[in-house]
Every structure is written in C-alpha cells, then in structure tokens.
Amino acid sequence: MTENKELTQLGKNIRKDFPFYKNNPNISYLDSAATSLVPRDVINKIIYYYESLGVSVHRGVYQLAAKTSEIYEDARKKIKHFLSAGSEYEIIFTRNTTEAINLIAYSFEKAKDELNELFSGWKGGLKTGDIVLISESEHHSNIIPWQIISERTGIKIKYIPIVKETGALDITAFNKIKNDLDDKDVKIISLAQVSNVTGIVYDLKPFISYAREKGSVFIVDGAQSVCHQKINLSDLSPDFFVFSAHKMLGPKGIGALCGKKEILNKMPVFLGGGDMILSVNKEKSTYNEIPYKFEAGTPNISAVFGFSAAIDYLEKIGLQNISDWEKKLTLYAMEKLSEINIQFFGPSLEQVKSNEFKKVGVVSFGINGIHPHDIGTLLDENNVCIRVGHHCCQLLMKAWDVPATCRASFYLYNDFEDVDNLINGLRKTIEFFGTHNS
Ligand code: PLP
Numbered sequence: 384m385t386e387n388k389e390l391t392q393l394g395k396n397i398r399k400d401f402p403f404y405k406n407n408p409n410i411s412y413l414d415s416a417a418t419s420l421v422p423r424d425v426i427n428k429i430i431y432y433y434e435s436l437g438v439s440v441h442r443g444v445y446q447l448a449a450k451t452s453e454i455y456e457d458a459r460k461k462i463k464h465f466l467s468a469g470s471e472y473e474i475i476f477t478r479n480t481t482e483a484i485n486l487i488a489y490s491f492e493k494a495k496d497e498l499n500e501l502f503s504g505w506k507g508g509l510k511t512g513d514i515v516l517i518s519e520s521e522h523h524s525n526i527i528p529w530q531i532i533s534e535r536t537g538i539k540i541k542y543i544p545i546v547k548e549t550g551a552l553d554i555t556a557f558n559k560i561k562n563d564l565d566d567k568d569v570k571i572i573s574l575a576q577v578s579n580v581t582g583i584v585y586d587l588k589p590f591i592s593y594a595r596e597k598g599s600v601f602i603v604d605g606a607q608s609v610c611h612q613k614i615n616l617s618d619l620s621p622d623f624f625v626f627s628a629h630k631m632l633g634p635k636g637i638g639a640l641c642g643k644k645e646i647l648n649k650m651p652v653f654l655g656g657g658d659m660i661l662s663v664n665k666e667k668s669t670y671n672e673i674p675y676k677f678e679a680g681t682p683n684i685s686a687v688f689g690f691s692a693a694i695d696y697l698e699k700i701g702l703q704n705i706s707d708w709e710k711k712l713t714l715y716a717m718e719k720l721s722e723i724n725i726q727f728f729g730p731s732l733e734q735v736k737s738n739e740f741k742k743v744g745v746v747s748f749g750i751n752g753i754h755p756h757d758i759g760t761l762l763d764e765n766n767v768c769i770r771v772g773h774h775c776c777q778l779l780m781k782a783w784d785v786p787a788t789c790r791a792s793f794y795l796y797n798d799f800e801d802v803d804n805l806i807n808g809l810r811k812t813i814e815f816f817g818t819h820n821s
Contacts, residue, residue: 393700393708394798400696401796402426411767411801416579416607416745416774416792418629421693425633428692432685439681441658455684458691459674465694466609466624468616468641475640475647475677476687480606481524483625483640484573486653486677487602488528491571492536493651501646503598504568511537514569516560516599518543518552519782520578523775525604529573538570545782549730549740550581550747554589561593569597576608580774580790581729582713582745584608591621600646606630610794611709611743613702622646628686633693637686640677647673654679705795709744712793716746716802723809725750728788744793747774750809753816755787761815765808767801 398404400422403412412420432451440452459474466472477483491498491509498505504513515529519542529540541564544556552574572594577584587603594601602623605614610631616624623646627638652659652670656679661669670676697705717732728747730740750758759771770790773780780786791805 393795409766411804413769413791415794425689425692429685429689432688458687466614466616473644475674477638479627479638480625485528490650492532497649509536513538515571519778569599571600573602575604579607582742584741628690634686634689656680713744719806747788747790755789761812762808767808
C-alpha cells in the first residue's frame with residue numbers, strides 16, 4: 384500500500400471529506416469504536432449505485448446487471464487485497480461481525496463429519512464436553528452465539544481470564560488452562576484482535592499456535608482491528624477473520640467473513656433461499672459454490688459499493704498515517720486525563736508510552752463517585768459524544784466489578800481540540816458533582 388506522507392496531519396485537515404462536520408460543526412465525536420463517520424466518497428458511491436444502476440447482481444443478462452455484478456465482485460477482491468489475504472481465502476458478505484460469527488457457529492452446529500479431514504477430533508461434529516475457548520473480554524457477539532450452540536450441543540465454553548489491572552488477556556492463566564484442557568477436544572478458539580473497551584492490540588500468534596497444536600478452528604474477531612492497522616492474514620493465517628464496514632468508514636449493515644476456502648467448502652449452509660442453490664428439487668436441492676452458498680437472497684448491493692469506497696479512502700490516507708495520528712491523540716488524551724481525577728480501565732499511561740501495550744485510539748475511564756451515565760449526559764451538554772455503559776462486554780465489567788465505564792474513542796478525523804473539549808467537559812462534570820454533593 385502506498386502511504387501519502389503529506390497527510391500525516393489528519394484531524395481537522397480531512398474533515399472537509401466528512402459531511403457530518405458540515406452539519407455538526409461543534410460536535411466532538413468520540414464514539415468511533417461504536418461506529419465511524421462516513422466520508423463523502425462512500426455516500427457518493429451508494430448514491431451512484433441507486434441513481435445509475437439500481438439493479439440486482441448475478442442473475443441479469445442485461446448490461447446494467449453485468450456492470451453491477453462486476454463492481455460487486457470487485458469489492459470482494461478489494462477486501463481480500465486490503466486484508467493481504469492470499470488465494471486460500473474467500474470473502475462472504477454478511478450484515479456485520481455479529482452475523483459472521485453466527486454464520487460460523489450455526490454451520491458448525493450442523494456439521495457432522497465434514498470438517499474431520501481438516502481438523503482432528505471433528506468426527507461426528509460438536510459433542511458434549513468439547514471446548515470453545517474465548518476470553519472474558521470478548522464482545523457479546525463473540526460469546527452469545529457460542530452459548531446458544533452450547534445449549535444445543537453440550538459443548539462447554541472456557542474463558543481466558545483477564546489481568547484486572549490492565550484488562551489484558553492473562554497469559555499465565557491461559558498456560559494453566561492449556562494444561563487443564565490437555566485431554567479435551569478444543570474445537571474452536573475465537574478471540575478479538577483488539578479489545579473494544581481497553582483498545583489493547585493482541586499478539587494472537589501464541590493462541591493460533593495452540594489452535595494448530597490442538598487441531599482447533601481459529602477465528603479472529605477483527606471488528607476493532609481492521610479499522611486501525613494493516614491486517615496481514617497471510618502472515619497470521621487464521622481460519623476466519625470477521626469484521627464490519629461501519630467501523631471503518633463504511634456503511635452500516637454490511638460486513639465480511641474472510642475464511643479459508645477449504646473449510647468454507649465443507650461447511651454446511653447457513654441460510655437457505657435464492658442465489659445459494661444450484662438446482663432445486665422437491666425432496667432435496669443442491670447448493671451453489673462459495674461464496675454464494677453463504678449469501679442467500681438479494682444482498683445489500685449499495686452497502687457493498689460503499690464498503691469498497693471506504694477501503695479506497697482508507698488506502699488513500701494510509702493505515703500507518705491513521706495509526707500514528709491516533710497514537711498521538713491517545714497519548715495526549717491519557718496525559719490530560721491523568722491530570723484530573725480519573726481512573727483508567729486498561730493499561731496505564733506509562734504502559735502505553737513505553738509500548739508495553741500496543742493500543743488503538745480507545746480509552747476507557749471512570750471518575751470516582753460519578754456514574755458513567757451522568758458523565759456521558761453532562762458531556763453531551765458540552766457537545767462531546769462518548770460512549771458510556773458496558774460496551775457489550777458485561778463479562779469484562781463483572782471481572783472489574785463495575786456496572787459501566789466511560790469510553791472515548793478516536794479516529795482519523797478527531798483532533799487535539801476534541802480531547803480538550805472532553806477534558807473541559809469532564810472538569811465541569813467534576814465541578815458540578817462536587818458542588819452538587821456538598
Ligand atoms: N466485536 C467487537 C470487538 C466489537 O467492538 C463489535 C462492535 O462494537 C462487534 C464485535 C460487533 O460488531 P457489529 O455490531 O458490527 O456486528
């Protein structure tokens with residue numbers, strides 16, 4: 384990927400690309416970990432689809448259908464290239480990360496002997512006592528699908544605990560779990576590459592090595608990683624990598640499952656309907672090849688167009704530029720936050736500064752004696768949008784013994800002034816509650 388060196392200064396310099404700022408010039412939007420803003424290029428591509436094409440993909444014999452299908456299929460190639468995914472991978476479009484994980488879980492639930500050639504211990508499919516290994520810091524979308532199929536198959540979920548001080552995965556505990564699971568079939572390991580609460584970027588290599596030792600399927604939840612850093616699937620080589628376009632400048636309601644073809648080929652189908660079949664008979668039908676076998680029904684074509692434009696935009700700016708910019712903002716925010724009476728949920732400023740922890744632009748914090756919801760509401764009165772709550776990570780909140788945290792998240796369009804607005808808003812909040820409580 385070619386990086387444009389002149390664009391190292393992001394923030395305000397690129398806000399002209401984001402119509403949101405034209406309509407909301409005074410807002411400090413610090414909730415990109417929930418969903419990102421969308422550049423004009425993405426909106427234009429969606430409009431282009433509806434205004435100039437507007438027809439369906441794959442089935443039409445006319446030129447408009449052919450052109451629409453070509454752009455739609457090119458998006459698949461673009462995504463693969465963006466992830467540095469080799470020819471062993473295929474892209475399946477899903478609604479989001481959540482649907483991608485559900486697709487895998489539901490298909491695995493149905494699998495009998497199909498995966499046994501590729502993964503030892505998969506004869507007969509998932510059985511009572513088999514293990515799915517995840518962690519306490521996973522997003523609910525990487526917990527609930529496994530709990531649902533656990534109820535139906537008897538598989539057990541084992542959780543890698545976190546280190547309380549930092550929220551990081553506890554490697555010592557993981558090594559102990561490995562011993563405990565010595566005689567067990569660990570069928571699936573599914574972990575987020577970046578935590579949506581602490582922003583920690585994990586080195587997943589030790590976990591993938593363990594997966595290979597145990598003959599487990601390895602899934603990476605890339606929802607929070609793909610937007611901030613260059614992904615290299617050829618290097619990491621997971622079986623599946625799942626993510627959503629709306630966290631990386633793309634439209635809502637579209638995401639992708641990037642999976643190894645040899646596994647996808649053998650997996651039972653997920654949803655049934657049009658496009659996913661080859662021939663339909665009264666008793667039994669035959670299914671299409673991948674990726675179509677997993678894409679039943681008319682897809683969200685305009686969103687795929689927008690997804691593709693989001694990748695073009697990110698590549699134009701350069702992920703290294705984005706990551707460098709976020710790091711500056713994050714360190715500045717953590718320094719300023721340290722000056723007021725806050726508690727970090729995640730690595731300390733020193734741990735981030737010294738690179739003991741690699742972290743994206745996500746900072747979780749709390750203020751002693753003030754509920755996060757009150758903080759979020761008062762910040763909103765100061766035009767600062769942050770996220771407060773459990774962030775779909777209730778197990779992590781339980782491990783910390785708190786109901787909620789505040790989370791500020793930064794992306795390429797944020798600037799130092801947003802951080803200053805956050806700090807000013809927090810100072811006012813502390814003052815308000817100080818006076819109020821006295
Ligand atoms: N995984 C992680 C780490 C997330 O942060 C999120 C969303 O916040 C998801 C999964 C779910 O993403 P979506 O709601 O787009 O399916």
